[in-house]
Amino acid sequence: MSGAWAQADGQIAVLQYRGGGDWYANPTALPNLVEFCNEALGTRLDLETPYVEVGAPELFDYPFVHMTGHGNVVFSASEARNLGDYLRNGGFLHISDNYGMDPYVRREMGKVLPGAEWLELPFDHPVYHCAFDFPQGLPKVHEHDDLPPRGFGLFHAGRLVCFYDYECDLGDGWEDYRVHRDPEALRTRALQMGANLVTYAFSGAALTER
Numbered sequence: 001m002s003g004a005w006a007q008a009d010g011q012i013a014v015l016q017y018r019g020g021g022d023w024y025a026n027p028t029a030l031p032n033l034v035e036f037c038n039e040a041l042g043t044r045l046d047l048e049t050p051y052v053e054v055g056a057p058e059l060f061d062y063p064f065v066h067m068t069g070h071g072n073v074v075f076s077a078s079e080a081r082n083l084g085d086y087l088r089n090g091g092f093l094h095i096s097d098n099y100g101m102d103p104y105v106r107r108e109m110g111k112v113l114p115g116a117e118w119l120e121l122p123f124d125h126p127v128y129h130c131a132f133d134f135p136q137g138l139p140k141v142h143e144h145d146d147l148p149p150r151g152f153g154l155f156h157a158g159r160l161v162c163f164y165d166y167e168c169d170l171g172d173g174w175e176d177y178r179v180h181r182d183p184e185a186l187r188t189r190a191l192q193m194g195a196n197l198v199t200y201a202f203s204g205a206a207l208t209e210r
Helices: 029-040 057-061 077-088 102-112 170-174 184-204
Strands: 013-016 051-053 064-069 092-097 150-156 159-166
Touching: 029 064, 029 170, 029 184, 051 057, 057 077, 064 184, 077 092, 077 102, 077 150, 077 159, 092 102, 092 170, 092 184, 102 159, 159 184, 170 184
Parallel strands: 013 051, 013 064, 064 092, 092 159
Antiparallel strands: 150 159
16 A cells, blocks of 8 residues: 545544453444535545454555544554554544543553653644634533543644544544434534544545555
8 A cells, every 4th residue: 555645535444442442332423424524525435434453454544543432442562553653654543532431542542652642732723623613622522521522632743643532522423313312513513523633634644655
């Protein structure tokens, strides 16, 4: 695999990991996001959104991978190395905490990008404005602890390679209406923020040959 990803083409995937956490949560989320991007932005993303194991060579086939769940996450040394290579070579990871995975994500991503620090992104960061405008940052989809939604990032060589939404439940907002029965306006804002993430990943990512 070689070459840069076009703005409007490609395929995105869900990250499958070990540890007992429910990586398979929100099965309608990513397909709905793809459909929204294709309709609202004119992208030509593949409607199939496969699952890809964190340690698999196929990870490099996707410029954008989405990770979610409610619990434990475990990366082996080889899995952490594979994901780190993916991110350093142009890949983009979006993590959406469905509530309960925060300590495990922080621990395991420390293996993936040793020395990288989670930084809370300012509201003027391009990820909040590249397709739709979010002047106050992330939308609040679901309430858990009466805390504001927060967006954290990991950077490599000055590039945002991982975006982590916390106390937000962004992926829940992409689900079919029947799942959570969120107001349509809220679902739209969640999908718009997801479209920003996809736009950012595709415009800034060029995966190099392994």
